[in-house]
Amino acid sequence: MDKTTQSLDGKRRCAWCAVSPGELEPYHDREWGFPVADDQRLFEKISLEGFQAGLSWRTILTKREHFRAAFAGFDFYKVAAFDERDVERLLQNAGIVRHRGKxxxxxxxxxxxxxxxxxxxxxxxxxxxxxxxxxxxxxxQSVSTSPTSVALSKDLKKRGWKFVGPTTVFAFMQAMGMINDHAETCFLRPHIEEARRAFIRPAH
Structure with a gap:
């Protein structure tokens, strides 16, 4: 089954872009699936995937700049210093998802x-x-979890992380380029493969 649709520019893209081309196509073309090694961007990605739980990615994407402003650009050193007053402040911020647990x-x-x-x-x-x-x-795009996402979720939880279930972690893996989950006929799939081949994996 073809999981792409043809956009107005004639290119075939992953079908989920069709929900809101103006918002989702730029994200699809410039970010989704390209490998990421920057720690701050990785923290942003896993944080926003956690906020997405139970919601659509479009909802999160449209609020992303508000999230960045609210969470100090996802500088985790700064966010680590947030206290209960910051939680209450963020719960009043209409620009983000106001969910205390998240x-x-x-x-x-x-x-x-x-x-x-x-x-x-x-x-x-x-x-x-x-x-x-x-x-x-x-x-x-045939599954929402994988053996790796289950293993990574389990290890993160063991380390004390929260809102990192296997589905959230799998979406994070898709977004940060740990796998190439672009549809087979998506015009970007070979470009992602090329980017992954050229990507220098961080030293362990």
């Missing part, structure tokens, strides 16, 4: 991220250690 999870995870830097050297070195074999997901 807000507290980001603050908790920022503290865990600082610990991870001390233990692993970088977030990137830790996450890329879990890069799965290429054939783990044989058919793009």
């Amino acid at each position: 807000i507290e999870a980001v603050i908790n995870n920022a503290r865990r991220a600082v610990e991870m830097i001390e233990q692993e050297g970088s977030l990137a070195a830790y996450f890329w250690r879990f890069e799965p074999e290429a054939d783990e997901v044989a058919v793009p």
